[in-house]
Amino acid sequence: LPTGNLTLGTEDNDIVYVPLEQGLNQFLLDIREEGVFLLSPVEFWIDGQPTPYEADKPLPTGKVIDIAGCCFIIGDNDHTLPLSDVPERFSAKNQRRKRLILASVIGAAIALPGAVGSYIWLSPKVELPTFTRADVYKQLKENKLHAITPVWHGKNVTLYGRCESTTRFNT
Incomplete structure (x- = not known):
């Protein structure tokens, strides 16, 4: 120039x-x-x-x-200037916003598993009702379900047979 x-x-x-x-x-x-x-x-x-x-x-x-x-x-007359992309303008406001977003993501990444874990850990455990073989036979007899046959597999039971109405059978 x-x-x-x-x-x-x-x-x-x-x-x-x-x-x-x-x-x-x-x-x-x-x-x-x-x-x-x-x-x-x-x-x-x-x-x-x-x-x-x-x-x-x-x-x-x-x-x-x-x-x-x-x-x-700006360069000297005897030097070829490199082509450069225009860098993004730095601003303190944008930098604060980026830091806030990053902190929010990190906070959520920490808080979410903690919340889910505490929910699972503190939630009341659902216990399945316990029954004995005598309870099953008694229930079948009281409801007149003589055509139902229980087959035992350890603590579990499978019921086979037929009945007149399924509403008469209480689980």
Whole structure:
């Protein structure tokens, strides 16, 4: 770039019409032997990091500079500049939001198994009713279910046979 001032933006620009963010119409760069200086006190980012405005400090070379949505890299005349993606702008608000989401996910990952485990551990155990062989024979006799035959398999019983009505058979 030639030495001197360079205006970028939508009004009276020197190179190209560039729509800007933050309600800006233009910003001014000063090209000197010592480097390129930003003369407009605007918010800007270097490699995605917010950078405070300092009029006496040159903009860095070889890094992505984002001024109101106009992104560029400053380099020497004898070097080829690499093509770089524009990095996402860092903001404390976005960083807090990401940390809150991460903390919520971690908290849920810890709390959910604990809640399920405590529910299972503390829930009352359902005990199956106990019965003896005598109880089964007595029940069959009281309900006049003489055609039903119990077959025992250890503590379990299987009932075979026929009855007139299933409502007469209580389990």
